[in-house]
Amino acid sequence: MIHVIAFYLFAFVTLASAVLVIMARNPVHSVLWLILAFFNAAGLMVLLGAEFIAMLLVIVYVGAVAVLFLFVVMMLDIDFAELRAGFVRNAPLGLLIAVILAIELFVGVVANSAGKASLGTADGSGASPAGASNIEAIGALLYSRYLFLFEAAGIILLVAMIGAIVLTHRQRSGVRPQNIADQIARRPGEATINTRPDVGQGVQL
Amino acid sequence: MTAFFQSLGMNHDWAWGVATIAGILLIALPVMLAVAMAIYFDRKIWAAMALRRGPNVVGPFGLLQSFADGLKVFLQETIIPSASNKGLFLIAPIITFTVALMAWAVIPFNSGAVLADINVGLLYILAISSLGVYGVVIAGWSSNSKYPFFSAMRASAQMISYEVSIGFILICVVLWAGTFNLNDIVLAQKGHGLGFLNGFAFNLLLFPMWVMFLISSMAETARAPFDLTEAESELVAGYQTEYSSMSFALYWLGEYANVLLMCALNATLFFGGWLPPVDWAPLYWIPGWIWLFAKIAFFFFVFSWVKATVPRYRYDQLMRLGWKVFLPVSLGFVVLVSGYLMLTRYSA
Numbered sequence: 001m002i003h004v005i006a007f008y009l010f011a012f013v014t015l016a017s018a019v020l021v022i023m024a025r026n027p028v029h030s031v032l033w034l035i036l037a038f039f040n041a042a043g044l045m046v047l048l049g050a051e052f053i054a055m056l057l058v059i060v061y062v063g064a065v066a067v068l069f070l071f072v073v074m075m076l077d078i079d080f081a082e083l084r085a086g087f088v089r090n091a092p093l094g095l096l097i098a099v100i101l102a103i104e105l106f107v108g109v110v111a112n113s114a115g116k117a118s119l120g121t122a123d124g125s126g127a128s129p130a131g132a133s134n135i136e137a138i139g140a141l142l143y144s145r146y147l148f149l150f151e152a153a154g155i156i157l158l159v160a161m162i163g164a165i166v167l168t169h170r171q172r173s174g175v176r177p178q179n180i181a182d183q184i185a186r187r188p189g190e191a192t193i194n195t196r197p198d199v200g201q202g203v204q205l
Numbered sequence: 206m207t208a209f210f211q212s213l214g215m216n217h218d219w220a221w222g223v224a225t226i227a228g229i230l231l232i233a234l235p236v237m238l239a240v241a242m243a244i245y246f247d248r249k250i251w252a253a254m255a256l257r258r259g260p261n262v263v264g265p266f267g268l269l270q271s272f273a274d275g276l277k278v279f280l281q282e283t284i285i286p287s288a289s290n291k292g293l294f295l296i297a298p299i300i301t302f303t304v305a306l307m308a309w310a311v312i313p314f315n316s317g318a319v320l321a322d323i324n325v326g327l328l329y330i331l332a333i334s335s336l337g338v339y340g341v342v343i344a345g346w347s348s349n350s351k352y353p354f355f356s357a358m359r360a361s362a363q364m365i366s367y368e369v370s371i372g373f374i375l376i377c378v379v380l381w382a383g384t385f386n387l388n389d390i391v392l393a394q395k396g397h398g399l400g401f402l403n404g405f406a407f408n409l410l411l412f413p414m415w416v417m418f419l420i421s422s423m424a425e426t427a428r429a430p431f432d433l434t435e436a437e438s439e440l441v442a443g444y445q446t447e448y449s450s451m452s453f454a455l456y457w458l459g460e461y462a463n464v465l466l467m468c469a470l471n472a473t474l475f476f477g478g479w480l481p482p483v484d485w486a487p488l489y490w491i492p493g494w495i496w497l498f499a500k501i502a503f504f505f506f507v508f509s510w511v512k513a514t515v516p517r518y519r520y521d522q523l524m525r526l527g528w529k530v531f532l533p534v535s536l537g538f539v540v541l542v543s544g545y546l547m548l549t550r551y552s553a
Contacts, residue, residue: 032293032343055328055332058335059332059335062332063336067335067364068365070346071342071358074342074346074354134324134325178521
């Protein structure tokens with residue numbers, strides 16, 4: 001009973017906040033609604049018994065991705081009139097993407113009702129044993145059956161990361177960055193001298 | 206506790222519900238009390254280090270100072286700036302405070318004495334602590350004021366930076382313990398150091414991780430020397446500038462609840478949590494929560510000590526420390542720890 005109530009609560013809030021993401025006038029509000037949607041999706045994952053995925057959803061999307069979204073959106077100088085003017089121009093593209101996503105969902109549901117895809121375990125012995133935690137089951141699968149796909153994903157992410165660094169890195173001349181090692185290696189003898197100058201003679205540096 | 210309520214004649218569902226609510230109250234109320242006392246001790250410790258007396262007027266030794274302050278802010282007027290985003294302005298402190306209390310659900314106070322004994326406990330802590338930044342960011346944005354906004358920018362960049370290295374440090378601990386469940390992590394530390402010391406910190410490979418975790422936890426809770434989000438010389442009071450009365454007090458309490466949580470994590474992950482420091486039978490007669498509280502108090506003293514003595518970092522130094530020192534070192538230690546475990550424990 002409580003499962004059903006919880007499911008409809010999470011599902012309703014997810015859908016409602018997802019709608020509000022695109023309906024909100026203010027982009028910052030949109031991002032905040034998006035965070036609420038992520039959070040409730042994580043709740044749905046917990047209901048499915050996929051607590052590991054739920055936690056990852058919160059850590060990665062709510063904790064990192066959405067913070068960066070918010071970071072960027074907060075700094076925007078928002079012109080509401082211009083935003084609304086772009087709506088008609090972008091509507092066909094948006095509709096196209098929405099239709100493609102809807103078709104994908106439909107295909108997924110049809111394929112699932114035709115027969116469940118068997119994820120199985122490393123040696124092909126069917127589903128992971130009951131009692132093994134989520135994390136162990138996912139780890140066993142990722143590092144055996146899907147090892148090469150997993151490594152490939154890692155390499156793609158690495159390339160993307162290096163690409164982002166290369167694209168945004170710039171060498172500026174005329175700046176004098178702090179060299180911590182030099183500062184720490186410096187000794188009093190290199191920076192100061194003790195002199196006893198005669199009166200009226202001054203110090204030659 | 207569910208069994209106890211079942212013995213009173215409830216069915217399982219009701220007993221579970223009542224037991225959970227009782228558990229929440231059993232954790233949240235002592236945490237609130239501990240926060241009030243922590244603020245008092247914090248002020249006393251700074252005072253002692255600055256050769257002052259600190260709060261000594263309200264109650265014996267000034268013990269009731271925090272409650273007097275709480276009553277004062279409670280009776281003040283809540284001022285909402287007219288240009289602020291009112292809804293978000295009021296939600297932000299609630300988020301900070303709620304999130305600060307939520308993470309306590311998975312901290313084990315004794316063998317099995319934990320509200321939510323879930324097998325992703327440490328990930329839950331990471332998830333909750335990553336939510337903490339929203340209270341600050343939303344406050345900074347909704348105040349519609351320059352200094353809070355700068356503070357929010359700083360806070361979001363700072364917390365994201367240090368969460369990365371904290372994640373790697375936690376992975377080292379998880380690799381060694383072989384579980385994400387905090388209670389099992391505590392149990393894995395039994396007799397870990399030289400066969401009789403309880404705690405991962407006595408392990409040569411994990412000791413540097415503890416040092417980095419302690420520093421990162423100061424940065425994550427925006428405590429001195431990393432309190433750039435409320436650097437009074439630059440940003441007035443940071444994200445709290447526009448807040449008054451109870452909404453300000455919620456930030457105040459939330460900050461200290463977070464600090465206590467980080468102290469509890471230091472104790473739980475590296476110093477054996479509710480286990481006594483030495484694996485010696487008579488010490489187990491003392492209840493586990495007393496050991497945990499003692500360790501939390503010790504780490505809280507370290508936090509205040511650092512706040513009283515270390516000058517504030519510059520912002521670029523903070524970022525350098527996070528990205529150029531902690532991230533590569535902790536990443537290296539993940540490789541080192543997993544390599545060591547592969548060669549010893551898992552080389553079947």
